[in-house]
Amino acid sequence: xxFGNARSALAGGALAIAALFxxxxxxxxxxxxxxxxxxxLIKPVxxxxxxxxxxxxxxxxxxxxxxxxxxxxxxNSPADVIMTVDIARLTSAQSxxxxxxxxxxxxxxxxxxxxxxxxxxxxxxxxxxxxxYASKDRVKDTAITxxxxxxxxxxxxxxxxxGQHDYNLALFSAAIAHWGSEKxxxxxxxxxxxxxxKPDGGDRxxxxxxxxxxxxxxxxxxxxxxxxxxxxxxxxxxxxxxxxNVLFPTFxxxxxxxxxxxxxxxxxxxxxxxxVKLIRFLASHKAQQVYAEKNYEYPVEPGLxxxxxxxxxxxLKADTLPLVDIAKGRKAASEMVDRVGLDDGPSx
Amino acid sequence: xxxxKGREVPLPTTGGAGSGVADxxxxxxxxxxxxxxxxxxxxxxxxxxVGVIVILPVLSLAFVALSGTGEDWPHLIANVLxxxxxxxxxxxxxxxxxxxxxxxxxxxxxxxYDFPFRRILSWALVLPLAVPPYLAAYAxxxxxxxxxxxxxxVREIFGFQTIRDYWFxxxxxxxxxxxxxxxxxxxxxxxxxxxxxxxxxxxxADVARTLGASPARVFWRVLLPVARPAIVAGVALVxxxxxxxxxxxxxxxxxxxxxxxxxTWLNRGSLEGGAQIALLMLVLVLLLLVAEQWARRxxxxxxxxxxxxxxxxxxxxxxxxxxxxLPAAVSLPILSGFGVPITIFGQYASRRLEQFVSPDVASxxxxxxxxxxxxxxxxxxxxxFLLNAQRLSKGRVMAATVRLASVGYxxxxxxxxxxxxxxxxxxxxSLDAFARAWLGFSTGLLLTGSAAAVIIACxxxxxxxxxxxxxxxxxxxxxxxxxxARSLGKTPAQSATSVLLPLLKPAILTAAVLVFVDTVKELxxxxxxxxxxxxxxxxxVYENASRGVPEEGxxxxxxxxxxxxxxxxxxSGALVRDAEASL
Numbered sequence: 017x018x019f020g021n022a023r024s025a026l027a028g029g030a031l032a033i034a035a036l037f038x039x040x041x042x043x044x045x046x047x048x049x050x051x052x053x054x055x056x057l058i059k060p061v062x063x064x065x066x067x068x069x070x071x072x073x074x075x076x077x078x079x080x081x082x083x084x085x086x087x088x089x090x091x092n093s094p095a096d097v098i099m100t101v102d103i104a105r106l107t108s109a110q111s112x113x114x115x116x117x118x119x120x121x122x123x124x125x126x127x128x129x130x131x132x133x134x135x136x137x138x139x140x141x142x143x144x145x146x147x148x149y150a151s152k153d154r155v156k157d158t159a160i161t162x163x164x165x166x167x168x169x170x171x172x173x174x175x176x177x178x179g180q181h182d183y184n185l186a187l188f189s190a191a192i193a194h195w196g197s198e199k200x201x202x203x204x205x206x207x208x209x210x211x212x213x214k215p216d217g218g219d220r221x222x223x224x225x226x227x228x229x230x231x232x233x234x235x236x237x238x239x240x241x242x243x244x245x246x247x248x249x250x251x252x253x254x255x256x257x258x259x260x261n262v263l264f265p266t267f268x269x270x271x272x273x274x275x276x277x278x279x280x281x282x283x284x285x286x287x288x289x290x291x292v293k294l295i296r297f298l299a300s301h302k303a304q305q306v307y308a309e310k311n312y313e314y315p316v317e318p319g320l321x322x323x324x325x326x327x328x329x330x331x332l333k334a335d336t337l338p339l340v341d342i343a344k345g346r347k348a349a350s351e352m353v354d355r356v357g358l359d360d361g362p363s364x
Numbered sequence: 365x366x367x368x369k370g371r372e373v374p375l376p377t378t379g380g381a382g383s384g385v386a387d388x389x390x391x392x393x394x395x396x397x398x399x400x401x402x403x404x405x406x407x408x409x410x411x412x413x414v415g416v417i418v419i420l421p422v423l424s425l426a427f428v429a430l431s432g433t434g435e436d437w438p439h440l441i442a443n444v445l446x447x448x449x450x451x452x453x454x455x456x457x458x459x460x461x462x463x464x465x466x467x468x469x470x471x472x473x474x475x476x477y478d479f480p481f482r483r484i485l486s487w488a489l490v491l492p493l494a495v496p497p498y499l500a501a502y503a504x505x506x507x508x509x510x511x512x513x514x515x516x517x518v519r520e521i522f523g524f525q526t527i528r529d530y531w532f533x534x535x536x537x538x539x540x541x542x543x544x545x546x547x548x549x550x551x552x553x554x555x556x557x558x559x560x561x562x563x564x565x566x567x568x569a570d571v572a573r574t575l576g577a578s579p580a581r582v583f584w585r586v587l588l589p590v591a592r593p594a595i596v597a598g599v600a601l602v603x604x605x606x607x608x609x610x611x612x613x614x615x616x617x618x619x620x621x622x623x624x625x626x627x628t629w630l631n632r633g634s635l636e637g638g639a640q641i642a643l644l645m646l647v648l649v650l651l652l653l654v655a656e657q658w659a660r661r662x663x664x665x666x667x668x669x670x671x672x673x674x675x676x677x678x679x680x681x682x683x684x685x686x687x688x689x690l691p692a693a694v695s696l697p698i699l700s701g702f703g704v705p706i707t708i709f710g711q712y713a714s715r716r717l718e719q720f721v722s723p724d725v726a727s728x729x730x731x732x733x734x735x736x737x738x739x740x741x742x743x744x745x746x747x748x749f750l751l752n753a754q755r756l757s758k759g760r761v762m763a764a765t766v767r768l769a770s771v772g773y774x775x776x777x778x779x780x781x782x783x784x785x786x787x788x789x790x791x792x793x794s795l796d797a798f799a800r801a802w803l804g805f806s807t808g809l810l811l812t813g814s815a816a817a818v819i820i821a822c823x824x825x826x827x828x829x830x831x832x833x834x835x836x837x838x839x840x841x842x843x844x845x846x847x848x849a850r851s852l853g854k855t856p857a858q859s860a861t862s863v864l865l866p867l868l869k870p871a872i873l874t875a876a877v878l879v880f881v882d883t884v885k886e887l888x889x890x891x892x893x894x895x896x897x898x899x900x901x902x903x904x905v906y907e908n909a910s911r912g913v914p915e916e917g918x919x920x921x922x923x924x925x926x927x928x929x930x931x932x933x934x935x936s937g938a939l940v941r942d943a944e945a946s947l
């Protein structure tokens with residue numbers, strides 16, 4: 017902490033214990049990151065940042081309440097940069113007033129306009145597509161659309177994680193934007209009827225369920241396939257990853273739903289300069305490469321190829337639906353999931 | 365919530381003098397000798413202040429709830445609450461049934477019968493308490509998974525080829541969640557009930573037996589009624605932990621009220637709506653508490669009548685197949701609540717042995733150890749202080765405050781943590797503003813910027829556990845005890861430290877261990893309130909689990925279980941020694 021002597025003395029007096037494990041989160045040459053992304057996932061890119069700039073990173077991982085915490089901390093909040101997946105979380109941070117705009121020419125040059133807030137309240141730094149995992153053995157189809165997921169021919173053959181998960185809510189919200197509420201709700205009922213079992217777990221176990229023969233297709237994010245296929249520690253996951261093909265489902269416009277992971281400058285960032293440096297770095301070619309190679313995500317940098325593993329999936333044609341529209345539909349999507357009872361599974 | 369195990373813990377009879385005091389104490393009846401209570405305004409005010417601080421997070425949540433518009437309710441009532449309430453009630457009922465049957469049956473078995481491995485089993489039965497429900501859920505999910513050992517064996521035996529060839533019950537269901545929670549929570553019932561059987565049950569049972577009652581009749585007609593308050597106390601504790609569980613329910617896709625709180629807050633952006641559901645849950649909990657009070661209403665009737673026969677109660681030696689069947693049956697809950705998790709995580713951990721010496725796990729271990737020790741100490745001190753103040757003042761407001769302080773325990777940790785976050789941050793910022801204005805420097809985020817926030821959160825969350833354990837120990841002591849000391853010229857403080865404290869030792873030990881174990885397992889509040897660079901074992905496990913690689917957290921998971929296991933086993937042993945020493 018940037019405690020002066022008097023302050024340290026005060027803190028050290030009555031609250032010696034507290035002072036003991038207070039880390040030096042405000043020291044110079046530091047950027048403090050509040051993140052919904054797991055530390056291990058962002059570590060490679062943060063290490064590259066420190067190597068290049070000499071600025072150290074302090075990471076605080078939260079699973080919920082990140083915005084509330086920054087709000088409560090107010091002007092004294094140590095948060096410099098917010099990192100999260102999902103467009104709705106980025107815009108929610110903005111609407112709750114815990115971000116501040118950054119207009120940085122370099123960043124704006126690096127990041128395509130569709131993946132950042134025009135005012136600079138948030139920046140998308142990676143893309144991920146929500147695709148179909150299809151059994152190599154049992155699925156001969158080479159193309160399945162999102163609409164097809166409600167086709168009775170898949171009855172009892174689809175697996176997915178909870179409909180209330182961020183990734184599915186974003187997909188459903190995109191569907192609402194494309195099809196309207198009524199049609200989407202009909203579609204969701206069809207999807208529910210096609211489920212092989214009650215939605216649960218994460219995306220990876222859905223691939224596992226396909227490998228085990230519980231279902232033929234599943235909905236999942238692209239990078240998990242890269243992580244599974246290249247998992248040297250766990251042969252089981254490798255097997256899962258290799259049991260499936262990735263198919264790019266599309267809406268009627270022939271494009272696939274993508275979501276982003278991103279970053280934002282925190283409202284009261286005490287290390288503003290370093291924070292901007294970090295955001296600039298995340299947009300840079302080097303960081304984009306790290307994201308692509310280590311995390312198997314799609315870079316947002318135009319023209320930069322994804323990793324070999326991801327390239328092998330085929331070509332991604334990302335939906336052009338504005339991301340903010342997807343974020344706006346989140347609440348409606350969440351209510352629809354409850355109304356349809358998607359998470360109850362096929363039987364009810 | 366209150367714990368009542370301590371109630372059944374006898375007055376420790378350490379040496380002649382101690383027994384003397386205890387005998388005098390049990391002979392006297394506090395109610396028969398109404399003595400004027402000493403009023404102590406300073407202690408009273410201080411205790412009230414502490415009580416209020418403990419309730420602050422709940423008040424802060426109530427404030428958030430009241431600031432809402434209620435616009436979430438049409439949707440909640442139409443699509444969420446009917447399912448969530450019935451699922452939660454079903455879960456509570458199933459867990460209550462499973463834990464009371466397992467807890468009482470096992471307690472009776474180890475107290476009343478002699479069979480191979482009885483001693484080992486009697487302490488091993490508490491081991492599952494060391495396993496956090498979220499770890500147990502994951503382990504069960506794997507264990508009963510299609511690719512897990514159980515279904516593999518089924519396929520092997522019956523020659524099934526794929527999952528479509530046979531039906532297998534789905535652990536990812538309400539009953540599955542109930543089973544998992546019951547597997548790790550039944551030790552609460554086992555612990556409370558066993559002490560009653562050891563202490564009070566035997567001599568009553570012996571009387572009944574000499575009057576010609578059959579063993580079965582003795583159990584159903586005599587022992588079970590005597591143990592009822594203890595069973596209810598244990599089950600109430602189990603239910604609190606069930607209602608605030610998020611890990612197991614979420615992992616198994618079971619939509620309880622707690623899950624609804626988070627969905628409303630996080631997915632529909634309505635913290636107010638989430639807080640409103642949380643308040644609804646508190647109503648449910650208050651009903652539980654009232655039911656528990658009602659069930660214990662005749663508690664006095666049979667407390668404080670420890671036998672002084674210096675003989676060991678005879679255990680029925682089992683013969684024939686029963687010698688094998690009983691230990692096998694008693695092993696089942698241990699295998700389920702402890703065996704399964706330790707096997708699954710042990711397997712993963714064995715492939716990552718290097719992590720046992722990794723600095724990450726080591727520092728997480730130290731942080732967990734420190735947080736848990738400090739929390740245990742603080743909760744016990746606060747509980748002792750509050751209860752002693754209540755003893756002195758006898759005021760109704762005080763009693764209500766102390767009781768209300770316990771409801772926070774039933775709230776999901778993340779929500780309670782959020783309520784506390786608002787309070788602490790406001791305190792920090794006010795202090796900072798004051799310091800800047802008057803002293804010319806900044807204090808920054810004194811509490812929310814340090815691990816103090818985590819310790820405060822755990823203390824507030826678990827003070828109810830400590831309060832319950834100490835209270836039950838204290839209720840056993842006649843009020844005349846410290847009055848006697850005071851009449852001999854001791855001050856209230858002196859009488860508290862020199863007379864009460866030593867007599868409360870088993871209750872204090874129980875309180876400290878339970879809080880320690882729960883703090884080691886605590887995740888939700890810790891992850892919300894911790895400072896930079898502060899990981900505990902639980903957050904370390906969660907970080908890995910949440911990015912889809914729970915195997916990477918296996919070593920930390922094993923360390924959690926072992927860290928929690930050691931004090932639990934020690935406590936179990938200490939309680940039995942105490943109980944047996946008094947016989």
